[in-house]
Structure formats: C-alpha cells, structure tokens
Amino acid sequence: xxxxxxxxxxxxxxxxxxxxxxxxxxxxxxxxxxxxxxxxxxxxxxxxxxxxxxxxxxxxxxxxxxxxxxxxxxxxxxxxxxxxxxxxxxxxxxxxxxxxxxxxxxxxxxxxxxxxxxxxxxxxxxxxxxxxxxxxxxxxxxxxxxxxxxxxxxxxxxxxxxxxxxxxxxxxxxxxxxxxxxxxxxxxxxxxxxxxxxxxxxxxxxxxxxxxxxxxxxxxxxxxxxxxxxxxxxxxxxxxxxxxxxxxxxxxxxxxxxxxxxxxxxxxxxxxxxxxxxxxxxxxxxx
Amino acid sequence: xxxxxxxxxxxxxxxxxxxxxxxxxxxxxxxxxxxxxxxxxxxxxxxxxxxxxxxxxxxxxxxxxxxxxxxxxxxxxxxxxxxxxxxxxxxxxxxxxxxxxxxxxxxxxxxxxxxxxxxxxxxx
Amino acid sequence: xxxxxxxxxxxxxxxxxxxxxxxxxxxxxxxxxxxxxxxxxxxxxxxxxxxxxxxxxxxxxxxxxxxxxxxxxxxxxxxxxxxxxxxxxxxxxxxxxxxxxxxxxxxxxxxxxxxxxxxxxxxxxxxxxxxxxxxxxxxxxxxxxxxxxxxxxxxxxxxxxxxxxxxxxxxxxxxxxxxxxxxxxxxxxxxxxxxxxxxxxxxxxxxxxxxxxxxxxxxxxxxxxxxxxxxxxxxxxxxxxxxxxxxxxxxxxxxxxxxxxxxxxxxxxxxxxxxxxxxxxxxxxxxxxxxxxxxxxxxxxxxxxxxxxxxxxxxxxxxxxxxxxxxxxx
Numbered sequence: 001x002x003x004x005x006x007x008x009x010x011x012x013x014x015x016x017x018x019x020x021x022x023x024x025x026x027x028x029x030x031x032x033x034x035x036x037x038x039x040x041x042x043x044x045x046x047x048x049x050x051x052x053x054x055x056x057x058x059x060x061x062x063x064x065x066x067x068x069x070x071x072x073x074x075x076x077x078x079x080x081x082x083x084x085x086x087x088x089x090x091x092x093x094x095x096x097x098x099x100x101x102x103x104x105x106x107x108x109x110x111x112x113x114x115x116x117x118x119x120x121x122x123x124x125x126x127x128x129x130x131x132x133x134x135x136x137x138x139x140x141x142x143x144x145x146x147x148x149x150x151x152x153x154x155x156x157x158x159x160x161x162x163x164x165x166x167x168x169x170x171x172x173x174x175x176x177x178x179x180x181x182x183x184x185x186x187x188x189x190x191x192x193x194x195x196x197x198x199x200x201x202x203x204x205x206x207x208x209x210x211x212x213x214x215x216x217x218x219x220x221x222x223x224x225x226x227x228x229x230x231x232x233x234x235x236x237x238x239x240x241x242x243x244x245x246x247x248x249x250x251x252x253x254x255x256x257x258x259x260x261x262x263x264x265x266x267x268x269x270x271x272x273x274x275x276x277x278x279x280x281x282x283x284x285x286x287x
Numbered sequence: 288x289x290x291x292x293x294x295x296x297x298x299x300x301x302x303x304x305x306x307x308x309x310x311x312x313x314x315x316x317x318x319x320x321x322x323x324x325x326x327x328x329x330x331x332x333x334x335x336x337x338x339x340x341x342x343x344x345x346x347x348x349x350x351x352x353x354x355x356x357x358x359x360x361x362x363x364x365x366x367x368x369x370x371x372x373x374x375x376x377x378x379x380x381x382x383x384x385x386x387x388x389x390x391x392x393x394x395x396x397x398x399x400x401x402x403x404x405x406x407x408x409x410x411x
Numbered sequence: 412x413x414x415x416x417x418x419x420x421x422x423x424x425x426x427x428x429x430x431x432x433x434x435x436x437x438x439x440x441x442x443x444x445x446x447x448x449x450x451x452x453x454x455x456x457x458x459x460x461x462x463x464x465x466x467x468x469x470x471x472x473x474x475x476x477x478x479x480x481x482x483x484x485x486x487x488x489x490x491x492x493x494x495x496x497x498x499x500x501x502x503x504x505x506x507x508x509x510x511x512x513x514x515x516x517x518x519x520x521x522x523x524x525x526x527x528x529x530x531x532x533x534x535x536x537x538x539x540x541x542x543x544x545x546x547x548x549x550x551x552x553x554x555x556x557x558x559x560x561x562x563x564x565x566x567x568x569x570x571x572x573x574x575x576x577x578x579x580x581x582x583x584x585x586x587x588x589x590x591x592x593x594x595x596x597x598x599x600x601x602x603x604x605x606x607x608x609x610x611x612x613x614x615x616x617x618x619x620x621x622x623x624x625x626x627x628x629x630x631x632x633x634x635x636x637x638x639x640x641x642x643x644x645x646x647x648x649x650x651x652x653x654x655x656x657x658x659x660x661x662x663x664x665x666x667x668x669x670x671x672x673x674x675x676x677x678x679x680x681x682x683x684x685x686x687x688x689x690x691x692x693x694x695x696x697x698x699x700x701x702x703x704x705x706x707x708x709x710x711x712x713x714x715x716x717x718x719x720x721x722x723x724x725x726x727x728x729x730x731x732x733x734x735x736x737x738x739x740x741x
Contacts, residue, residue, distance in 0.1 A: 032725040034546065039725035040632040060724070064634065068687070115720045116546050159359060167361025167399060176440055178464070178473055178666075182636035186723065196314060198673060200652070204314055207650045207665040209474035212321050212399070216314075219360060223313045226352055238723040240463065240638050242441045251359050255352055277344035279334070283351035286369060 001142045006105060007054040009141045010077055013103055017075050018046045023101055027065050028077040029058040034116035040065065054105065054141075057113045059123070061085055061232045064188040066095050075101040079110075083134035084230040084265025085188040091268045092228075094191060104134030106142025124154075125233040125246060135266055152254040154247055170215065176241040177214035183235035183245055184221060189228045196220060218248060226252040227273040230265040259283060296381040297388040300328075308332065309342020313353045316367065320357075320399075326366045326391035330380065333371040343371075361399065365390055415595040417573040424590050425452035428499050435469050436501040437462040446500065460545035461504045461715055465644045469500050470511060470530045471518075474665040477526050477651075481659045491525065498534045499586070506548075506715035508538050508562035509555045510644025513713065516706045517647065526664070535582050538563040539574070544603040547716030549729055552608040554710055558599060570597040608729045609736055610699075610710060616732075617700035619739035627688025629731070632724040633670070635687075639694070639718040639726070640668035645702075645711050648674075669693050695731055 014026040030041035030051040037057040042065075043049065054077065062076050063085035078086060083104055089095045109126030112119035121127075132145035158166065181197070184190040197205045197217050205216050222229075222245075229249045236245040256262055260273040301324070305311060308331025319327045329350065337343045350369045358364045370383045416424070428434050429449070436455040437444045444462040446469060449455060456462075478491040511531075518527040541548075541557035550556055560566035564583035567574035576592055578584040620626075640646040650667040653660050667674065670691075675684040684690060702711030712728065719727050 033719070033727040033730050034725075037725075042628070042631040065631075068631075115722070115725060163358070163361055163363055164398075166359060170360050171399065173441075176443075176445070178641050180637040180641045180668075181671075182634075182638050182723070185634040185636040203652070203654075204318060206654070207474070207652045207667075208654060208663050209665055213474075215360070215399075216317055216321055219317055219356070220314050223353065223356065238634075238636060238638070240443070240642060240721050241445070242443050244441075252352060252356060255355060259351060260348075274345070274348060277341070277348055279344065281347075283347060285354050285364075286347055286351050287371075 001106070003055045006141050007052070010054045010103060010105075011049050011052050013139055013141075014043060014052055014075060015046050015049045017101060018043065018049070022073065023075040024072045025069065026052070026075040026077075026103075027062045028052045028103075029054060029060070029062075032115065037113050037115065037118060056110050057118055059110045059113045059237065061186070061188060061234045063089060064186065064191075064234075066100060067188075067191055070095060070099070073099050073101070075103055077103045077105060078134055078137065079105050079107045080131035080134045081107075081129065081230060081232040083136050084131070085232060087136055087265045087268040088189060088228060088230060091265075091270065091272070097268070102134070102137045102139070104137025104140045106133050106140070106145055108132065108145070123233070125231060128153075130263075136268065152250060155251050155254050158247060158251070171211060173243045174214040174218060175211045177209070177211075177218065177243060178241060179209045179214060179217060180240060182238040182240065183218075186234040186238045187225070187229075188232070188234075189225050189230075190221070196224075218243070218245070222248045222252060225249060227256045227260070227262060228264050229253055230263075294377055294381045296384040299388065300384050307337065307339045307342035308346040309337070309339065309344075311346055311349070313349060316353060316357075320362060320366075320397060325394070325397045326368070326387060328384070328387050329369045330372045330383065331369065332373050336373060362397065363394055365394060366397065412594050413575045413597055413599075414577075414592040415570065415572050415574065415597055416567070416576050416590065416592055420591050421567075421574065422452040425449075425455075425501065428501075428586070432497045432499050434499045434501055435466060446503075455502055457502070457539075459543035460541065460548065461506060461717065462502075463717075463721075464642055465507045465510065465715070465717070466500045466503050467507075467510065467514075467644055467646075469498060470514065470527055470534060471647060471649075471666075472664075474663060476661040477664050478662050479659045480662070493529045494533045496533070498530070499537060500534060501537045503536060503538050503563075504541055504715070505538060505555055505557060505559040505562070506550045506713040507644050508536055509550070509553075509559070509713040510715070511536070512562040513645045513702075513709065513711060514647055516709065535564045535586050536562070537565045537567065537583075537586070540566060540568040540599065540602075542569055542600050542603060544605040545716070547719040548605050548714060549608045549716060550714035551602075551605055552610050553712050553714035555713060556602060557605075558602040568599040570595075570599065572597055575599055606729075608714070608732050610732060612736065613699050613710070613732055614703050614708075616735045616738070617696055620735040621692070621696075623738050624688075625734065625738055626692035627686065629726065630687035630691035633687060633691055633726055634724065635670045635672050635690070636723065637668035637670055638721050638723070640670060641666060642717040642721055644713055644715055644717075645698070669697070691726075695728065698728070699732070 017023045026043040028041050029038040031053055032039040040060050040062055041051055061082045063082050090097050109122035112123050128151045130150040131147050205213050231250055231253055233246050256273055262273045316327050331343045331346055334343055354364055354367050357367055368387055372380050372383055433448050435446050436449050438447045438454050439456045444456050445464045446466040476492050478489050480489050518524045544557055560577055560579050564580045566577040566579055578587050648667045649664050651664050653662050676682045698711035703709055
C-alpha cells in the first residue's frame with residue numbers, strides 16, 4: 001500500500017473514532033515546522049483530522065504518551081515496533097487494553113530523521129528489524145508482511161573486541177553524556193515514579209555528571225530494561241550527543257534471547273524473564 | 288561464622304550484608320566497581336536452600352546476564368564472581384575469599400574512571 | 412581598510428596561545444561538535460552555523476566542585492575551586508557570545524556568583540562571524556545578528572585571504588599583541604538572511620496568553636527530555652549536592668532543567684507545578700516574559716536555533732512566538 005493511501009486510512013479511521021466518541025484523543029503524526037518531517041500530534045476533535053499525516057518520516061514511538069492518559073480512551077498510530085511497546089505496557093499493567101485503540105501500520109522501515117533532515121536509506125535498526133507487521137492492533141493499515149530473523153552483527157563485533165578496546169570505547173562514549181536523560185524520557189519502558197538516578201537517599205548517582213557517573217547511569221538503565229527493551233531506538237534517536245545506546249541495550253536483548261528464548265513485547269501475557277526462574281536451569285557462566 | 292571460628296581470610300575484602308542474595312540489584316555491583324572495588328564477589332545460599340525460598344534463583348538469572356554485560360563494557364569477567372556459600376560453611380567462605388582475592392590481584396587494579404568530582408580546571 | 416590574518420598565521424597564533432592558556436574550541440566527536448580544550452590548532456572543526464553544544468560549559472560547567480570542606484588542625488577550612496589558567500574560547504558564534512552577555516545579568520549581579528565570576532574574568536572570547544545561517548537560526552530577531560561583534564573580545568570574519576580581525580575590547584587587543592596582521596581591502600560579505608520571528612511585542616503577547624489552553628496543548632508532545640535547556644546558551648538553572656571524596660566534602664553544582672519531572676518537587680512531596688502545560692509555559696515565559704521584565708527588556712533568547720534543531724518532537728520557539736501573538740486579540 002502506498003504511503004498516500006495509508007495516510008488516508010489513518011485519517012478516515014481517526015475521524016470515525018472521534019466522531020463516534022469511542023476515543024477522547026487520537027495520537028498520531030503531523031507536519032513539523034521544517035515542512036518536511038513529522039512530529040507527534042494529539043487530535044481531540046474531528047475538525048482537526050487533516051492535521052494527521054503518515055509517511056516515511058513518522059519515526060517516533062508514540063506508545064509512551066499512553067502513560068499520561070491512563071484513565072482516558074486513546075487511539076494511537078503504531079508501527080510494528082511501537083505495537084510491541086504497547087504490549088509491554090499492557091503486560092506490566094501500566095495501561096489497560098480496553099482503553100487503547102491501536103491503529104497498526106505495516107512498515108518497511110524508515111530513514112534517519114532529524115529536524116529538516118531526512119536520510120537516504122532505512123535506519124540501521126529498520127534494516128535489522130524482525131517485524132514488518134504490528135504484533136497487536138485493532139485496525140490494520142497495509143498488507144501483512146512476513147517477519148524477518150533479527151541479527152546482532154553489531155553487538156557480536158563489539159563482543160569480539162579486546163577488553164581494553166571495549167573499555168576505551170565506552171569510556172569515550174560516556175564522557176560525552178550530558179545526563180539530559182532524554183533516553184529515559186523517550187523510552188516507553190522507563191516510567192518509574194522515582195528513577196534510581198534521582199534517588200538521593202541513598203545517592204547512587206545523583207546530580208554529579210562525571211564519566212564514571214555517566215557510565216553508571218547508562219549501564220544500569222540498560223540493565224533495568226533487560227528483557228523489556230524492544231529496540232525501538234528512541235533512546236539513541238533522541239540522544240543529543242550521539243551515544244550508540246542501541247549497541248548497549250541490544251547486547252542484553254541478544255543475551256536474554258539466547259539464555260531465556262524470550263523477546264519483549266510480543267505477547268502481552270507472557271511472564272517476563274526477570275520475574276520468573278526455573279529451579280534447575282543451568283545458565284552459562286554460573287556453576 | 289568464619290569470624291567466630293577464628294579463621295583467617297584476606298583483609299582487603301569489604302563485606303556488604305544483604306538479607307538475601309536476591310536483594311542484589313546490578314546497581315550495587317556497578318556502584319561497587321565505581322567507588323574503587325577491583326573485584327566483586329557475591330556469596331549466596333545454595334539454590335534450593337534459600338532462606339526466603341526463591342531469592343537466589345532470581346539472583347542467578349541477573350548474574351548470568353550481568354557478568355557478560357560488564358565484560359562488554361570493559362570490566363573483565365574474572366573480576367565478578369558468584370559463589371554458593373551457606374552461612375555455616377566457614378571454611379569454604381575463607382577459601383573462596385582467598386582464591387578470589389588472588390585472582391583479582393593477578394588482574395591488577397581496575398582501569399577505568401572512578402567517581403571523583405573533577406576540579407574546575409578539568410571539568411570537561 | 413581592514414586587518415586580515417591568514418589561515419596559516421591563525422594556526423600559529425593558536426599555538427602561541429596554547430603555551431600558557433587553555434584553548435577551548437569546537438571539536439568533532441561521533442557526528443556532533445562540542446567545545447573541548449584542544450591540544451593542537453588542527454583539532455578545531457570549522458562548520459557553518461554553531462556547534463551542536465555551545466561553549467556554555469566553559470563558564471558554567473556541566474558538573475563541578477564549587478568548594479571543598481576539609482578538616483585540619485585549625486578546625487575546618489573551605490577551599491573554593493578557582494581556575495588556575497586563563498581560558499580562550501575560540502570559534503564561538505555571535506549567538507553564543509550573546510548567551511554569555513545574558514548569563515552576566517543574573518550571574519554578575521549583586522551578589523555575583525563567585526564561581527562564574529572567576530571563570531568569566533579569566534576568559535577571552537574569540538568569535539567567528541556567520542556567513543551562512545543554517546535553517547533554524549533567527550539571531551537577527553532577538554537583538555543580535557550573524558555579524559554582531561558586541562559581546563566578543565575579538566571577532567573574525569572569513570574572507571578569501573583568511574579572516575578580517577576586529578579587536579572589540581582591550582582584552583582582545585592585548586591577546587592580539589604580536590600577531591601578524593595585514594592591511595587589506597577585503598570587506599566582510601553581507602550578513603546572511605534568515606526568516607524573521609516577530610519579537611517586537613512578544614513580552615506583552617506572552618503576558619496576554621498566560622491563562623490560555625495553548626500551553627497544555629503544546630505540552631502534550633513534550634517528554635521533559637531536558638535537551639532544550641541543556642543546549643540553550645541562556646539556561647542557567649542548577650542543583651547543588653554534597654559528595655564525600657578523599658576525606659573531604661565536595662559541594663557539587665550541576666545543570667538542571669525546569670522541564671525535569673521533579674524540578675519543582677518540594678520536601679514533603681508537594682509539587683506546585685506538576686502539570687505539563689505549566690512547565691512548558693514556564694520555559695517560554697522565562698525566556699520571553701520574566702527575563703525581559705526583570706532585565707530591562709533584554710530577551711532571554713539569542714536565536715541560536717539549537718532547541719529548534721534538537722527537540723525530538725519539534726517544539727519550536729519560533730512557532731510559539733508566532734502563535735502567542737494571535738492569542739487574546741494580539
């Protein structure tokens with residue numbers, strides 16, 4: 001299905017949902033001030049429907065906004081990656097399935113998009129994405145496409161490096177971190193009412209922003225997402241200093257997949273790997 | 288018990304008591320490295336023998352994932368160990384601590400930034 | 412007639428400055444440009460527009476110790492942290508220099524912030540004029556301009572033979588002592604055009620729009636990621652916390668943002684500004700209403716465009732400046 005047709009279907013369905021009163025708000029995409037890329041849009045009335053767009057610049061994961069609207073009914077435009085985030089939030093009992101209407105869109109990948117700039121090819125994460133069809137939806141736009149086996153070549157390459165090289169690489173990356181916490185704010189999996197980094201009693205990290213503190217921040221955030229991260233890449237996309245966060249999160253995604261045969265966000269009922277265990281499991285590296 | 292039995296083990300071990308190994312958040316491990324530890328040892332009850340029934344099963348999964356992750360970041364796997372030692376196994380505890388201390392000594396001090404606030408002139 | 416320095420002589424000048432000063436300039440790191448101390452002049456990156464992150468850190472570090480408290484035989488001593496070397500910030504743009512001028516208003520007021528003051532007095536600014544204004548820039552609408560030398564010590568404008576050199580202050584003149592400059596007929600190119608943002612009546616427009624629903628609608632898509640505050644040349648909010656290290660207490664000051672979820676949380680748990688819309692309004696009111704009201708009409712925005720380019724959800728101050736004019740019969 002062409003993008004133009006997809007956009008029309010998004011608008012038609014959104015209009016229908018708002019006019020019937022089934023939802024309070026439709027969260028989708030609209031044109032940004034550069035005239036060529038997309039930004040998140042909150043449509044509250046059918047009069048504003050024509051603000052909605054759908055094209056190859058709609059890279060944002062809108063699922064996080066559902067956490068601001070827990071007691072209201074909301075429709076959301078969700079790509080396959082975004083639909084996994086919605087599943088995660090349902091699984092973790094942060095949102096109620098009945099209050100969300102998912103307008104799922106089949107996706108062949110999107111380019112790197114920043115304000116006023118659209119990349120040529122698909123993003124790296126799209127090139128290795130396993131899903132082309134949303135894993136859950138109330139209404140599907142586009143013909144369902146087959147899933148693909150995910151690859152972790154970038155993680156494997158890093159794993160194979162010498163320990164001193166790995167250390168030097170990550171120290172350099174974390175020295176650039178300005179601790180804006182955009183990664184956390186954009187991540188649908190990060191919703192703790194008090195994040196460990198803000199805890200002052202005890203102070204694990206607190207307000208100091210040295211390389212060592214930054215390393216703690218980034219690595220523990222990654223670990224708190226182990227078995228939960230669906231690699232939507234919002235963290236890396238929003239990072240103003242280009243830290244390759246997906247290289248960090250996906251190491252854990254790969255190991256969780258290998259050790260527990262589990263992928264986050266595919267099933268809203270599945271037991272999370274760190275909330276369960278098997279009494280007689282033999283895990284690599286543990287005697 | 289090692290103490291009350293007057294067994295000796297290396298003095299450069301700093302003991303952090305937790306009620307159960309299941310209480311251990313990877314946060315504690317990374318923080319320990321950042322405040323200057325060259326090695327971190329987790330000693331927990333044997334699987335099946337947890338005082339709180341299941342804590343060590345959860346810890347086992349966390350450890351299995353954390354160890355390769357630390358290695359990925361440049362902290363050698365050998366600096367992080369999990370041993371099942373029960374409260375009454377004094378001799379085993381002393382042995383485990385000795386052998387771990389030796390191994391960490393061989394690796395040398397951990398290279399990497401520690402948590403120190405920079406001075407004005409080096410605030411970059 | 413103007414004074415011109417060749418590119419080769421510029422390198423030599425930087426080398427001589429590096430001998431007894433810290434020189435901070437834009438360097439490249441994985442696709443972003445940031446101001447960092449350089450070891451050699453060749454490390455400096457020259458690209459159109461301003462660096463991804465500005466030189467704010469030079470005078471107002473991301474995180475640093477402002478003083479240490481130590482116990483000694485005489486009791487307790489408090490040792491403030493001071494710069495032991497002079498700093499030269501090289502390659503900043505007029506918008507960044509204007510950012511420092513805006514910082515000076517609260518920071519060098521009465522009483523002055525001693526840590527900022529120490530750094531400010533030991534810093535010299537060598538700026539480069541903008542001959543290209545990338546999309547997003549709007550400094551001509553905020554009281555400055557791409558060729559505005561006002562807040563610099565030395566201004567360089569690129570021409571075919573090198574750079575036209577303008578010593579703006581006594582400090583700048585001193586820094587140029589002994590630097591080989593040639594007389595030249597070169598003239599600066601005309602300053603680049605950029606879209607105009609209506610700022611003449613912005614203070615009144617902001618006041619009129621205060622209670623409008625506009626702010627909470629705008630804030631719907633804000634995720635409180637703090638990027639705008641951290642890249643902004645005029646944001647100066649900070650937090651302070653004590654840390655223990657090496658037997659001393661370090662009082663650490665660190666950047667904060669009014670957009671942070673817990674920014675207004677008080678002891679006891681009450682938060683007087685929990686709504687997204689109120690937080691959003693606060694940010695733009697600070698820049699375009701409270702700051703000019705407090706500081707005799709000086710806008711708290713330099714038009715550098717960083718927040719426009721880096722906000723992941725396109726909250727665009729230029730769009731907001733346009734929108735508020737239409738609220739409340741403006």
